[in-house]
Amino acid sequence: MLSKKTKYGLKALTYLASVGTKEPVQIAEIAKHENISQKFLESILLTLRRNGFLGSKKGKGGGYYLIKEPNEIPMTAVMRVLEGPIAMVPCVSLNFYEKCDDCPDEGECSVHKLMLQVRDSALDVYRNNTLADLIS
Amino acid sequence: MLSKKTKYGLKALTYLASVGTKEPVQIAEIAKHENISQKFLESILLTLRRNGFLGSKKGKGGGYYLIKEPNEIPMTAVMRVLEGPIAMVPCVSLNFYEKCDDCPDEGECSVHKLMLQVRDSALDVYRNNTLADLIS
DNA sequence: ATAATGTCTATCGTTTTAGTAGGAATTTCA
DNA sequence: TGAAATTCCTACTAAAACGATAGACATTAT
Numbered sequence: 365m366l367s368k369k370t371k372y373g374l375k376a377l378t379y380l381a382s383v384g385t386k387e388p389v390q391i392a393e394i395a396k397h398e399n400i401s402q403k404f405l406e407s408i409l410l411t412l413r414r415n416g417f418l419g420s421k422k423g424k425g426g427g428y429y430l431i432k433e434p435n436e437i438p439m440t441a442v443m444r445v446l447e448g449p450i451a452m453v454p455c456v457s458l459n460f461y462e463k464c465d466d467c468p469d470e471g472e473c474s475v476h477k478l479m480l481q482v483r484d485s486a487l488d489v490y491r492n493n494t495l496a497d498l499i500s
Numbered sequence: 501m502l503s504k505k506t507k508y509g510l511k512a513l514t515y516l517a518s519v520g521t522k523e524p525v526q527i528a529e530i531a532k533h534e535n536i537s538q539k540f541l542e543s544i545l546l547t548l549r550r551n552g553f554l555g556s557k558k559g560k561g562g563g564y565y566l567i568k569e570p571n572e573i574p575m576t577a578v579m580r581v582l583e584g585p586i587a588m589v590p591c592v593s594l595n596f597y598e599k600c601d602d603c604p605d606e607g608e609c610s611v612h613k614l615m616l617q618v619r620d621s622a623l624d625v626y627r628n629n630t631l632a633d634l635i636s
Numbered sequence: 637a638t639a640a641t642g643t644c645t646a647t648c649g650t651t652t653t654a655g656t657a658g659g660a661a662t663t664t665c666a
Numbered sequence: 667t668g669a670a671a672t673t674c675c676t677a678c679t680a681a682a683a684c685g686a687t688a689g690a691c692a693t694t695a696t
Contacts, residue, residue, distance in 0.1 A: 366588040368685060371611050378610035390641070399602035404686055410643070423694025424640045439614065452502040466535035474514035474634035475507050478575065481629070485621035493617070498610035504654060526672075540655055546674070559663025560671045 370446040372400045373408045374498070377417065377442065381434040381495050388420070388427030408446075415445045434496035443490055450490065451483040458483075506582040508536045509544045510634070513553065513578065517570040517631050524556070524563030544582075551581045570632035579626055586626065587619040594619075 375398045383389055391409060395402035409428050412418045417437065418428045430437075443450055444459060454462035455470055456479045463470075470476045511534045519525055527545060531538040545564050548554045553573065554564045566573075579586055580595060590598035591606055592615045599606075606612045 365585075366611070366615065367683090371589070374611050374614070375609075388641095392641090401686065403688080406642080407644095407686090413642095420642060421694080422640090422642045422692075425695065426641045426693085428642085449501075453507070472636050473511075474636070475502070475510050477634055477636070478510070478625070478629060479502065481625045482622055485625050486618055489614070489617045489621050493614060498613055500608050500610070500613070503652090524672095528672090537655065539657085542673080543655090543675095549673095556673060557663080558661075558671090558673045559665095561664065562662085562672045564673090 367447060368404070369408055370443070372398070372405055373412060373446045374442065375400070376405060376409060376428075377412070377430070377437070377495055378498050380418070380428065380430050382499050386429050388425065388429050390427040393427070411445065417442070417445070430495075434499070435494045437495040439490040439493045439495075440487065442495070450486055451479065453479045456480045456483050458487075503583060504540075505544055506579070508534065508541055509548060509582045510578065511536070512541060512545060512564075513548070513566070513573070513631055514634050516554070516564065516566050518635050522565050524561065524565050526563040529563070547581065553578070553581070566631075570635070571630045573631040575626040575629045575631075576623065578631070586622055587615065589615045592616045592619050594623075 376394050379394055379397060380389060391406055392402055394400070394409075395405045398405075409418060409420075413420050413428065417431065419431045420426065420428050440450070449457040449460040451457035451460070453464070453475060454460060455464045455467070455473075455476055464473075467473050467476070512530050515530055515533060516525060527538055527542055530536070530545075531541045534541075545554060545556075549556050549564065553567065555567045556562065556564050576586070585593040585596040587593035587596070589600070589611060590596060591600045591603070591609075591612055600609075603609050603612070
């Protein structure tokens, strides 16, 4: 399941992209427009800013804005920051690899075999979508 | 992330398929071979039996066995029973559809748009793999 | 100065996960 | 017929993750 964090983060990014301008948009406006708890959204936008997707401005007239063009923001990057690994099992993760405790040999593991295919197919989708593609 | 339940269930099914025979295999043997907590595996095999994947026999010489041929067991079915919906969001699920609380219009939702593609790509993988394909 | 904003840390209730415990029921076989 | 081996079933639990919420602080525009 996709976490609410990721879901809300994607919606917020899409909203910012659809607004189009480089003017800061306030958290409250985003939260209201997307029916999201404002406080929760706050923390999500914060991590998006810390990870280089958003810029922010404090004080009156402040808010968040996209730092790059929507078509320069691939979903792979967004998903990894918000949701974590794209792979469903650490042993097939490109960016978060970990060996399984059980499983003496990955080459013989049926789960590994299957999840490798799933990862690649998901990766394919995320690599072929930027934020720009999500705007309807 | 794939749950341990699904992971262990897949491994157990694969083991049963690789053994090949229709003779019952004991939980203890599967657990030992796959490095799985026996008690936990018990409950997993139970749900696999209740969902028509396995047969069982009690008492001495008892155990679990595959009811169908491995190439007649598609991964879609296994995943849905063990892991639940294949979709990452209920609003794009074929078998477990639910409308989102937020989100007035699915057609306009960026998350919906993206997750639909992810679901289809995953579905593609699961539909093209049966238990027989997982045996190395 | 003051009001409007984002920043940060801490906390909290609920749900899910990954088991564990213990016994009942069934079957085999000596 | 009885003992041993096995699955079946229910209930419980500890830990982690999730989805927030609260409140004080920092910065900026006017």
